[in-house]
Amino acid sequence: MPMPYYVSPEQMMQDKAEYAKKGIARGRSIIAIEYLNGILLVAENPSASLYKISEIYDSIAFAGAGKYSEFENLRKAGIRHADLKGFMYSREDVTARSLANGYSQSLGTIFSQEQKPLEVEILVVQVGHNGHANEMYRISFDGSIIDERTFAVIGGKAEAIQALLKEKGLTQPPDLKGALSLCIASLEQIGSQKLSLESLEVAVLDRTREGRRFRRLSAADTKLLLGT
């Protein structure tokens, strides 16, 4: 009987991580940033119909970078998780924390037990209202979960954009226009190319709205907002 080759667990994990990172690095970046009335999400996305940002529940949104089929699957599972919880208990019992935990468990298990890890990085954000703070969770391919403040970035050039945004030293959340132009400027600077508004996917979680607080901004909306 032929013996299988021995591969140390460290080596195996390292290989998987490298594989996943490579997949994610090919993708474009997505920024979530707190603004005065909520959270703004901006993604570089040439497609007008295949979304990277999505509504999950009343005040929760999702963004995924990496392999589309994989984060789309996660997005749908997240909507089911949220709708089930909201139906079983009540709408206010659906929280980003519980969802982020589910994602983290799921990604972690797949990373350690499956042949191929998921090549995704995802964001789960929740806008706080009635005096509650916003919540932003960044979850990696291996299930590690990071609780972010002020802004969160995922995707190919995430680290560079993060460093750039940190440099700005935001102390107060900007207004929507300010936040949007900051995101566009950062994406343009790191990608060293001019971005058209049509190639951006923009959405907000607006705490001033009632019920479902997620809203997409079309290219026309962003144009109007930026006054260009």
Add this chain to the structure above:
Amino acid sequence: MKLPFLPNHDDSSFFDFLTRHHPALTPVGRSGFVQAQATGDPMRGGAMSVPHATTVLAIKYQDGVVIAGDRRATEGFQIAERRIEKVFKIDEYSAMAIAGAAGPCIEMAKLFQVELEHYEKLEGVQLSCEGKANKLGQMVKANLPMVYQGLVVMPLYVGYDVKRSEGRIFKYDLAGGRYEESDYHAIGSGGKDARNTMREHFLKSLAEPEALKLALLALYNAADDDVGTGGPDLVRGIYPTAKIVSGRGITDVPDPQIRSIYDGLIATRRSKEI
């Protein structure tokens, strides 16, 4: 690919997801423990007495549909609830009214709300008006076993069809059959009385105030003739509720407006008695 720790399912229907993975949460989920008490007569309410909700109606007018309902729920010969709400906003462009056993009715309305929102979030687009009406028909059909336990759920669905720019009314039968009504419809124990009133006064392309007035008149007449239907309760200030379904979305008719229409109506009736 299966995702551990997260719900896995293959299609975009929340109702199908529940039926498959959490059957106890669906209206049919309770069939197990009611079985013992079944009497077999679907229209009699079985051996159990559950609150029944009663007259609801919908009338088309030039820009959409008025949907309205009374507020009474009865349990045998007792009034179980005076302020029950039987007209529900389901999403931005649809509303539904219910007649039948109050608990499962409200449950179905809630489930239908989640169903439509769930589909919209998963697919990125809303279901068409026709699609929503069909889905509700499937839910009514799935409830058939409960009908034999006496737990009847009978919806009246009203949607604004954005593609056709018109309001539409759908009625159902207990087996899930779906029928479109072209002008108006009413269901519940006082449904026939309400339909009689509407038949006499309905005109094509009514204006909104006239349609609302006719809806409230029909409810008033139904309450006059049917014990299960509540009329305006002047002492407690409880009035039937109405919603307007149009291209602007779903709007509640404010209570003071309904009250003033009834004040006029009652004054006219009173003048006939002198």
